[in-house]
Every structure is written in structure tokens, then in C-alpha cells.
Amino acid sequence: MKGWRVVSLIIAEIAFFMAWISYSTTPLSAIINPVYLLPIAVIPALTIFKKNPFSFEFFSVLMLMLLPKIFPSTPLFKSVVNTVNFLGFTDLARYMVSILTPQPVPSLPAIVALFCLAQMLENSRTSYLGVFAVAVMAAYLIYPIAFLPFKPEYFFAIIAIGIAAIAFAVFEYVH
Amino acid sequence: MRKAGASLAKFSVYLILSGIFLTAPILIRLAIIPAFLLAIPFGVRAKFVRGEWDEKVSVGEEFSVSILVELIGFGIVRVRHTLPEHFELTDGTNLEESLVFGRKLVKINYRAKATRRGLYRLDRLEYEVESFSKAFVRRGVAETPVTLEVKHRPPKIRKVREIRGKAKSPIPGIDIAKIGVPGTDFREIRDYMPGDSMKFVNWKATARKGKLMVNQYEVEGKKAVWIFLDANPYMLHGTSIKNYLEAAIEVANALAYHYTSRGHKVGLYVIGDKRMIYPDVGSRQFRRISRALLEVEGGKESVNDAIESCKKMLLLYSPLLILITRAERVRGESILKLSKLMPVQVIALKGLEEGFSGMVMEAARRKAVSRLRSCGSCVEVDVNRPLAIW
Numbered sequence: 001m002k003g004w005r006v007v008s009l010i011i012a013e014i015a016f017f018m019a020w021i022s023y024s025t026t027p028l029s030a031i032i033n034p035v036y037l038l039p040i041a042v043i044p045a046l047t048i049f050k051k052n053p054f055s056f057e058f059f060s061v062l063m064l065m066l067l068p069k070i071f072p073s074t075p076l077f078k079s080v081v082n083t084v085n086f087l088g089f090t091d092l093a094r095y096m097v098s099i100l101t102p103q104p105v106p107s108l109p110a111i112v113a114l115f116c117l118a119q120m121l122e123n124s125r126t127s128y129l130g131v132f133a134v135a136v137m138a139a140y141l142i143y144p145i146a147f148l149p150f151k152p153e154y155f156f157a158i159i160a161i162g163i164a165a166i167a168f169a170v171f172e173y174v175h
Numbered sequence: 176m177r178k179a180g181a182s183l184a185k186f187s188v189y190l191i192l193s194g195i196f197l198t199a200p201i202l203i204r205l206a207i208i209p210a211f212l213l214a215i216p217f218g219v220r221a222k223f224v225r226g227e228w229d230e231k232v233s234v235g236e237e238f239s240v241s242i243l244v245e246l247i248g249f250g251i252v253r254v255r256h257t258l259p260e261h262f263e264l265t266d267g268t269n270l271e272e273s274l275v276f277g278r279k280l281v282k283i284n285y286r287a288k289a290t291r292r293g294l295y296r297l298d299r300l301e302y303e304v305e306s307f308s309k310a311f312v313r314r315g316v317a318e319t320p321v322t323l324e325v326k327h328r329p330p331k332i333r334k335v336r337e338i339r340g341k342a343k344s345p346i347p348g349i350d351i352a353k354i355g356v357p358g359t360d361f362r363e364i365r366d367y368m369p370g371d372s373m374k375f376v377n378w379k380a381t382a383r384k385g386k387l388m389v390n391q392y393e394v395e396g397k398k399a400v401w402i403f404l405d406a407n408p409y410m411l412h413g414t415s416i417k418n419y420l421e422a423a424i425e426v427a428n429a430l431a432y433h434y435t436s437r438g439h440k441v442g443l444y445v446i447g448d449k450r451m452i453y454p455d456v457g458s459r460q461f462r463r464i465s466r467a468l469l470e471v472e473g474g475k476e477s478v479n480d481a482i483e484s485c486k487k488m489l490l491l492y493s494p495l496l497i498l499i500t501r502a503e504r505v506r507g508e509s510i511l512k513l514s515k516l517m518p519v520q521v522i523a524l525k526g527l528e529e530g531f532s533g534m535v536m537e538a539a540r541r542k543a544v545s546r547l548r549s550c551g552s553c554v555e556v557d558v559n560r561p562l563a564i565w
Binding site for chain 2: 070073074076108116119120121122
């Protein structure tokens, strides 16, 4: 396995947890529990041997997780709600507005930047990646502490899955 | 554009289309991030500044190269001093990678082993510039004045093994030359020929015979040796480093050194290249032959045609003819014919065939060798053994 894929995997996991935390703060998380979305974090680890772990498809999944924050502020959503209301489904329209409230998405630029970084890393030489890999891994281990104020109850779950994914990838890389 | 560049471009378009479809301006604004990474300018120019390198080495020896390259521009640069594929890097690297931001001097230091003879112009300094986003790559070539001459080191041949056949080859060490500067040893009295000096006229014999007669003296110098090196395509059997042609060149080089250092006139004809060097004496002649051997490339020409094209010169010098070839691939008619006029020695190379086909070739070679021994001396040389002991 190529060295750059390990770094790309770490970036993908960071991006996932940023998207996951962002989703956890939406009212939609009351309907679909964020814990059920945690297995998505395994996808990059599973695809690491075939292609770039932070693939275009994985980014699309992350976009879907961010959509409850992006979509309510768009004219398209407002028009859909208006149409539903106009057709007489007032309760449904109110329900839609209540679960999809417009919210800022501060993590979206960071996720886009991480995806670009993962694409740029493709086929990079391992020697150059060494320092970068250590830095990213350190950042990865530290970031849950930074996000702890948002969802303290998921701290151990975040750490466990992240460490398992890294350990698995490193084990495969070494062998 | 590289794969990363294509991915970024695709991603930028994806964000714009998503933004349009969802009427989300934030996605359209975010498309600037990959577009910006694609738009970062880059470009580097490489220039050779100075360097030190070994200019002459023997086959199998290491040589060192140290080059200082100036890089001007922006980007991630990989500079490679291109080596022939059959050279082996032993120390250091001929590839340097560097992040250039403005001007930078990069030093390429390495040691390599020259595994094949030849005149090499190592003048290509290839460089590849990558943009900071790794999206684009540009390639260029700078020139360096590095040249390398790789020669076979002539082994000290102590003894050339002779195999007694029906007709044994005369030893050129005691034979004398047929043409050259007349000495003082009297040979015979013969008829006057236009061009003969008047000082050689034998007046007593002229008075007795009634026509001009001249004294003929033995010429100075030892017998000429003419090496015929077979460079036909079948001599390339083996690897690019170890094949019959390389072995033949090594043998020719060693023989040229052996005979020139003993005062013989030595000539060379490369069968296939149709290249001839007329017999001459001295170390300068050895260097001339050695240089010609470096430039052997090979081609198609039969041994018979080669001998026919040199026949006049061969009859003039009457040299010891040494043919280095693969005995099983040579038709010996011309050699058999020529052996009646002058001594012929065939050096038959062997040792690179393997397996069943090798056994078949071995049988064919033995038959050819026994046939060639009837016309003089035929020595077999195993190319896997050191040359100095055959």
C-alpha cells in the first residue's frame, strides 16, 4: 500500500468527524440518531487498498450529512415549503421548517479544503509525507478535545473509532 | 494535467453545479478553493553551473559525478542526471528533489559503475517541475558537458594456448614482416622493378644476366597481426552487459595490447561495421584500435564478404589473421582458402548458451571448431572465465 493513502485516510476521518459533529447540532439529529452514522467512518478504511480513501463518493456522503444545515437557507427549500403549504399541507410545511432550520456551516470550507488536500497528496512520495503524517495524526488525536464542548458524550466513541482506523491502516502499511 | 489536477477541476465543477441545483451560493463560493489551487503559477528553469567527474574508467570500475545545478523559478523540482540503463548506481543518487522558491542551487552527487564499454555523452539533465498543488507538471532538459569513456582494461595475457591441428599456425613472435623498411639481412636477388632504388642494383648479377638485377633485403619489424572482430547480430546473444560481442571486444582489446606491446604491426577489421584500421605499430596504434573498439555497434556482414573486401591488403601484409567469432555461425570456406596463403587463428567464443538449445548449439560449435582446426589454430574461449588465463 502506498504511504500517501495513510495520510489521506487520516484526513478523510477528520473530515468525517467534522461533518458528523456538524450534523449532531442539527434538529434532524433528533430523528436520526448521529450514533447510527458513525459506521460511515469505516468506509475510507475499507477503500484504502483500492483507491484514495478520501474519494469523491465519500465527499458526497459528507455533503449529505451537511445538507440539513445548507439546504434550509436556500431559495429552493423555501419554494418547496411554500409549495407544500400552498397545496394545503400546512402541518407538513411547519414540520419541515421545524426540523430543517437555517444554520451556519463553519466546517464546510474546512472539509472542502481537506478534500482538496487529499487529492493533492495522491501519488506523493512517502518521504515527504512522513512529517505531514505525524502532524495530521497529532491534530487528529487532539481535535476531539477541541470539539468536546459540542457533544461530550461521544468523546470516547470518536477516539476509539479514530484510533482503530489509524491502527488498522498503519498495520497494513507496515506489512 | 495530472490526476490531482483533474480531480480538483472536477471537484470545482461539482461544487458549482451543486450550488446551482440547490440554489446554495455557499457551494458556488467554495468552488473557489480548488480553482485557486489550480491557478497557482509555477515554472522553473534549470542550468548547469559546474561539475567534477571522472572522464575515463575501465569496464566494471566505479566513477563519480558531482554536478551543481541552478534552479530559478517556483515549484517542486526533480532533477535527474540521466544515465544509460546498464549503468549501476553504487552510492548517492542521480535524482534530486527540491522545493524552489526563487533561486536555488542543487548538487547532484553519485557514484556509479560502468558495466559496458563505450563513449558516453551524459549530457542530459532532465528536470520535472510540479505545481505546488501537484495539479500540473512540466518537463525540461538542460545540457551538461559530462562525457565518459569506458574501456576494457587489457588483461595481461601470459600465454595463448595453442592447439595442434593438421597445420600449426606459425608463431608471429619470431616471424618477420612482409612489407616495411628494408633492413640489412639479405634475402634474394630479383629482377629490377620500376621504383626500386639504384643503390640496391647488383651490378655483378646485372653484368652476368644482361638485365638489371637488384638485391632484396628482409624488411624490419615483426609479422603483422590482423584482428577480425565479428560484430554481426548473432554476437549479441546474452544480456546487454554480458554478451558475445562484449566478450569479443575484450579479447580483441587484450590481443591488440599484447601484440602492439611486443612490436608487431596490428590491424583491425570490424565485421558488420565495415570499419578497417590498417596495421601499424606502437602504443598510438593500440589507442587507435581501443578507441575503435569503443565505437563498435555491429551490423550485418558475412565473414566471407569481410575477408574478400580486405583480400588485397591481406595478401600485401600476409599477416597472422585472428578471427574472433562464434564458430558455429561462421561458414569456413574463405578461412580454409585463406589458410593456404597465410596463418589463420580462430578464437571461438562459448559459454552463454543454456538448456536444450544450448546443447544443440554446443554440438554445432564442436563440429565447426574441428573443421576450423583443419585450417590452422582454433582456440575456444569461455566468456565466463577471466580472460587472462586462456
